[in-house]
Amino acid sequence: MIEAAGLTKAYRHHLAVQDLTFTVGPGEVYALLGPNGAGKTTTLRMLATLVRPTRGEARVAGFDVGREPLEVRRRLGLVNGGMRVYDRLTGREVLAFFAGFYRLEGRAFREALDWVVALLDMEETLEKQVMEMSTGMRQKVVIARAILHRPPVLLLDEATSGLDIFARRALLDFVKAYRDLGHTILYSTHVMSEAEELADRVGFLHQGRLVYEGTKAEALAMGGGSLERAFVQKVREVA
Secondary structure (H helix, E strand, O other), X not given: OEEEEEEEEEEOOEEEEEEEEEEEOOOOEEEEEOOOOOOHHHHHHHHOOOOOOOEEEEEEOOEEOOOOHHXXXXXXXXXXXXXXXXXXXXXXXXXXXXXXXXXXXXXXXXXXXXXXXXXXXXXXXXXXXXXXOOHXXXXXXXXXXXXXXXXXXXXXXXXXXXXXXXXXXXXXXXXXXXXXXXXXXXXXXXXXXXXXXXXXXXXXXXXXXXXXXXXXXXXXXXXXXXXXXXXXXXXXXXX
């Protein structure tokens, strides 16, 4: 569902991402792990067609991110940490507005709304204005607008950033539920404990390069039961 081959992004004299190659299959959570500045966000922006690669190729759900960006966007959801929604709109109004981008109207919108409300348990958010919502409620609206069109691929970039413990738990539980529906999730984070809970496979990103890739079990074994230790060990090896 996600294929990257030699994906590279250069900004003047700085290589943010270098020759990145990996794949993510259907129904899989792939955790892209690394500290701030490792290239995680740039990678997800290239896959989301928001940034054009300097070289290399990538496909999402079978469509090329460079040549077929609209087809990619139709099959993709994106959630960044710190995403905001309009304060004066209700949850229902926010979702109706974004549904228009996917041509979900009338019965199609009502069915999509019923589905996402049940999945995220967000009935109480529909008639509240965003300014009246808790952090967790706002995050549910952000996620809902990203999956309203039921995308087979979901990109989550530091999506728990700034969330309280309850909102964070709700997001992690949602990732598991969305994966169980057969969807593909690329989960970018520097919080290793989240990857330990969610990931099927992991990739370690350091200075724009993928320095390790394997199953979560393999990485945990390498780190003596800790992804953090495994990451530090691998980075020290390549350094």
